[in-house]
Amino acid sequence: MKDRRTVCDNGRPSLKLAACSALALASLASLASLAPAGAAPAAAPPATPEISVVTVLGRMPARRAPELLRLDRASASSCAYDFSSAGDELIDSYLDSFHSSGRSGDFGEMGVSLEGEFVPNGTAFNDASPYGDASRDGPRLDGIDADGRGGACTQSAYNEAGARNQIARKDKTLDQAYAAYDARDYALALRTFKVSYNKVGWDEAALMLGSMYLAGQGTARDPKEAIAWYIKVAEARRLGTHYSRFNPSNPEYANPRIQSQLHLAQMYMEGVDVPRDPARARAWYQEAADLDHVPAMFTLARMLQSGYGGAKEPAKAAKLYAGAAKAGYLPAQYVMARLHQAGQLVPQDAQAAFDLFQQVAVNPRAGNRKIHAEFALAQAYDEGIGVKAEPTRALAFYKVAAVAGHAGAQNALATYFYKGEQVARDLPLARKLFLAAAVQGSDTAMSSAGAMLYLGEGGAKDPVQALAWLRLSAKLGNEQAANTARIVEKRMTPEDVARAEAVFKGGAK
Structure with missing residues (x-):
């Protein structure tokens, strides 16, 4: 397996390390033209700022004209219309539309469909008639609603629904x-x-x-x-108006009930005007997740995984992550890719991780996750993890991620140019790339940059800067850099060592 983190091929102290000087964006951008023949460059839509806020609030949908408003099937709350799948056909049929004369839904009066087909007893309900469908007895729903009450729909329930619907249709106050x-x-x-x-x-x-x-x-x-x-x-028992559940394919389409739950969750999560209460926040996210609100499912999964606001529930967290990822929620796709990659919460599965990283990488709204996904794909092609090893494709993905500013990709690409693998050897560019990654905190890039600066590879010698980078890398735990720093220091004058020490102390703050 190739190690793209350093150009040093053994563990012995060596000055033959790959490195780089501060990299201008223009130099990085020019890498796109350096792709070898046959390389398949990754798509690189414009990056968008990464969203780090845990609460995702939707936007209220456009209001519909009152005469076109489809009221929710739970308008009559005295029977099991609420939360009972047994009532879907009945209620949906009579609440489907209010813009025609004296009927609701796809059925005419007296239990006959618009096409003349007989409709089973009770499936037609007209809120304009005296008692809904006066020609028939009200149906009984055998289910039990969310409050544990029986499923019998009484005539008073029809009366309530009919009266409320008639008022709502003419209401202009909203x-x-x-x-x-x-x-x-x-x-x-x-x-x-x-x-x-x-x-x-x-x-x-x-x-x-x-x-x-x-x-x-x-x-x-x-x-x-x-x-x-x-x-x-x-907490309303009636679910509300014509839209109810969150639609994962349209994240901005929101439901007042879910909106309220998310407002409450955020207030308790962040302590907005109330004492911070993670347990209450978790409970409200659970409520929103129960209504299939995908961002709430994702946030709840994070809380369950970490044990924030209650006990850790890894199995439930994994299920929620998977559900949100399947719905197409990008943050969940990225997390699931990482989980499959590491074998955390779910079985290790390199192929599943690769597939999910691909989905993130081609998403124009992925933001910084897109860059990390491209780097993960580059590593997969580089080392043959979850996919057949293809160095040219690995190089193409490394270039895209490096231009976007990914330190790991810059470090890996610098190694390619230092060694001359898949590309012509280019020490000045390697030095620039190593320094670009070093500035972002890559200890291996710091070590390589320090060596190149000391040896004058790819540019002028600068032992002072070299020792400063080597010491900073050593401070971050890089033993190879620590060994190299000791060798370099012995070859420098006391004055240069003091200057390097001053640079190191300034950079290490």
Whole structure:
């Protein structure tokens, strides 16, 4: 297996180490033209800043016209409409659309479909009729809802749903509240959101009230009141409006219930206006994860893996990571690649790691993870890990990652140019690359750069800078650099050693 970390081929002290001087970005960029024939360069979309915040909050979707609003199947909360898959066909059929005359969904009145096909008893419900579907008895759902209550849907449940839907269809208070908010009339917006919530119970209204109390918009800041409003939405038995679960393919599409849960999780995680409480934060992330919110699944997995906010649960963490990665969530794909690479939480699987790194590397939104993934792919092709060894492809990926500023890739690429493997030997470029990696903290690059500076390889001799880099590398635990530093120091004048010591102390701060 080739060692790309240093040009020294044995463990003996040697001055024949690869190294480099400070590398200008223009010099690095020129590497793209140095790819050997047949090399397959990796795609390099523009990098974006890496997101390090653990909480990912979505953006509210565009509001729909009231006459087109599809209310949630849980509008009637006195029976098992909530959380019961047995009610999906029934409720979805009558709440699918409200813009036609006197019907809801794909079914006409009296249990007959629009195509004239007979619909099984109870699957047609018209909220405009006196009792939903007056021609039929209400169906009974045998399931048990989330609160443990039986699944019988009584006539009063139909009455409640019909009345609430009729009110909601004609309600304009929510749009009026948003209009006032957009006009920055926060006092009016606050009052109107309250009217809207009291009239219809819109989750959006409660969410906005929580955020306004937290920000002090239209009222004095009141974190306790904000939390109370967030909890109204986060713990609401009725799920809300026409959108419910998080859609992994559209991360910006958000649900008021999940939004509230994430607000609460973030407040307790970071101690925003409340005492920091990791256990509560973890509980709220769990709530959001239970609704398939993928970023919440990822954050919860990190907490379960580390034991933050409760006991460590590695098996559950691995399952959440895998679920988020399968949904296409980039941070989870990267973490799963690392886990498979190291055999942590999951079995070691070089092929799975390689495949996941490939997915990250081609993602234009990967940011810094893209650079690390490209370096991982370069190592895989270089050493034949999870894929057949292909030095030309390894070199291509090293170049892309090096130009992007990855210290490991710069160090590996410098070794190629120092030794003349796959490329023509180029000591000045090797020296520049080693120094570029050294500046970023690579102890092996520091050692190689120090040797080249002392020997004058790829540029002028500079024993003072050489000894400073060697000592700094030794301080980071590089024994080879420590041995080389002792040899170099014996060949230097006391004055030069003192100057190197001053440089070292300045760089080691």
